[in-house]
Amino acid sequence: MNFGGKVVIVTGASSGIGAKAAEFFCREGAKAVLVATNETKLKNISEKCQMAGGNHIVIKADVSNDEDAKKIIETTIKEFGRIDVLVNNAAVGRYGSILDGNFMKSYDESVHINLRAILQLTCLAAPYLVKTKGNIVNISSVASFTSPNGTVGAYGLLKAALNYFSRTAAAELGSSGVRVNTISPGPVYTDIIKNSGARFTFDQLKSTTLLNRVCEPDEIADIILYLASDKAKGITGSNYVVDNGTLLK
Numbered sequence: 001m002n003f004g005g006k007v008v009i010v011t012g013a014s015s016g017i018g019a020k021a022a023e024f025f026c027r028e029g030a031k032a033v034l035v036a037t038n039e040t041k042l043k044n045i046s047e048k049c050q051m052a053g054g055n056h057i058v059i060k061a062d063v064s065n066d067e068d069a070k071k072i073i074e075t076t077i078k079e080f081g082r083i084d085v086l087v088n089n090a091a092v093g094r095y096g097s098i099l100d101g102n103f104m105k106s107y108d109e110s111v112h113i114n115l116r117a118i119l120q121l122t123c124l125a126a127p128y129l130v131k132t133k134g135n136i137v138n139i140s141s142v143a144s145f146t147s148p149n150g151t152v153g154a155y156g157l158l159k160a161a162l163n164y165f166s167r168t169a170a171a172e173l174g175s176s177g178v179r180v181n182t183i184s185p186g187p188v189y190t191d192i193i194k195n196s197g198a199r200f201t202f203d204q205l206k207s208t209t210l211l212n213r214v215c216e217p218d219e220i221a222d223i224i225l226y227l228a229s230d231k232a233k234g235i236t237g238s239n240y241v242v243d244n245g246t247l248l249k
């Protein structure tokens with residue numbers, strides 16, 4: 001897939017799925033914009049992008065902060081002059097159930113990052129995406145379709161809302177030539193569990209899948225690149241499930 005001359009924003013590019021997608025976009029010739037808050041991790045991924053041969057910039061920004069969201073778009077336009085692809089990947093895991101008393105806490109701590117930031121960045125990037133007939137890839141989760149345990153309620157709720165918003169955005173922006181697609185992974189080996197402070201491990205999640213395995217980040221990054229590429233020119237409003245058969249269990 002050739003992304004030569006294309007400008008791609010990847011949020012949550014300091015870790016896991018976003019880091020691998022940023023590296024792959026650079027390998028395929030894109031001008032990548034790496035967005036996250038952890039400078040040490042961003043520096044590490046920036047070096048990988050450099051080695052992959054890509055022209056890229058790093059923007060330290062909290063996607064849930066409106067001023068930072070504006071900074072992401074304005075800096076991209078100032079540096080590269082256009083936006084072809086927006087990958088809304090940044091999210092946090094916050095867990096709590098109704099009866100354990102932490103449901104509202106888990107919702108409040110994640111709604112601005114996992115949902116509002118995506119709505120905001122979509123609105124800010126859309127005029128530029130219309131100019132390039134570009135596209136958006138949103139990273140959701142199989143948790144948006146089913147709650148495998150009682151503590152992912154708020155996380156799944158926000159991902160379900162993201163699925164709805166993705167279809168809404170696809171419907172509105174399609175007539176302007178902008179595609180919007182979603183990917184719903186099952187478990188993927190990343191830092192998300194560690195970052196959330198949860199007690200379970202990815203290996204414990206293997207048994208929740210039909211294929212008894214957990215994906216690697218590059219499996220999801222490959223699909224991000226495919227959906228963002230011209231090979232997917234006929235695909236919009238889709239939701240690609242990559243879950244090792246979790247939904248069939």
Ligand SMILES: NC(=O)c1ccc[n+]([C@@H]2O[C@H](COP(=O)([O-])OP(=O)(O)OC[C@H]3O[C@@H](n4cnc5c(N)ncnc54)[C@H](OP(=O)(O)O)[C@@H]3O)[C@@H](O)[C@H]2O)c1
Nearest residue numbers: 012014015016017036037038062063091187188190191192
């Ligand atoms: N791993 C899985 O099993 C799995 C399954 C289904 C869906 N997903 C989804 O996949 C996406 C990527 O997650 P991951 O598994 O790769 O997790 P991860 O390794 O924890 O990476 C999350 C990324 O989001 C960034 N981020 C978090 N809060 C941010 C904020 N306020 N502003 C800017 N960046 C922020 C983090 O960067 P900083 O810490 O540097 O800010 C990091 O780069 C998420 O949407 C997640 O919901 C993951």
